[in-house]
Amino acid sequence: MKLSTKVAELTNIIAPAVAACDVSLWGIEFAPQGRRSLLRIYIEALPEEQAQDKQVTIEDCAAVNHQVSGILEVHDPIAGEYILEVSSPGFDRAFFSDEQMHAYVGQTVSLRLIQAIGTGDQKRRKATGTLDSIDENSLKLTSSDGEQFEIALSNIDKANLIYEDA
Structure with a gap:
């Protein structure tokens, strides 16, 4: 971002x-x-x-x-x-920097990517899931169906927190 x-x-x-x-x-x-x-x-x-x-x-x-x-x-x-x-x-706040996401590890986020991730028919430019971790270069995300992704921070165009009523 x-x-x-x-x-x-x-x-x-x-x-x-x-x-x-x-x-x-x-x-x-x-x-x-x-x-x-x-x-x-x-x-x-x-x-x-x-x-x-x-x-x-x-x-x-x-x-x-x-x-x-x-x-x-x-x-x-x-x-x-x-x-x-x-x-x-x-509640559904947009993230304006990578640093802002650190406080939301464990919560659901939605990402719009610059380049598609995945292979074959499964390529996508959007990803939603639980933010598992984030470091200086990438984040790890687990989708609702259990699929795990490691996404380069430089590949994120836009990121939002998804509000979930507890």
Whole structure:
């Protein structure tokens, strides 16, 4: 999961404003859409507050929106009009870095791959299963039918947590 140059630039500009609101930056999505672009910022409670079951509130989102709007007005990194959205990553959260997945070992994830894995008729570019382990180069996944995969992190285009009600 490689960040685009634009997302990396926006992250460098936005991260201090998010931190000033006493929340963590989970990730950023930037999608140019014709005349108007969409900038979506995902925030979550600080790790020490998560340990106390604190969740992101609408007030947190509003505070980040206000802070980031001011920063974007000064730096002006987005050409033309844009829509700014701020929210929590939610239950089915997207992962924006490989490091974020470490906390979710043992849970179900969905992956979209750059290149298909498997052999013959069993080749696939999507994989869903339990995240068994992750290291600096690859992860191990077990599908619901018991099939095991080792997938290079460099082959992952997109990854999401799959929420399962306990």
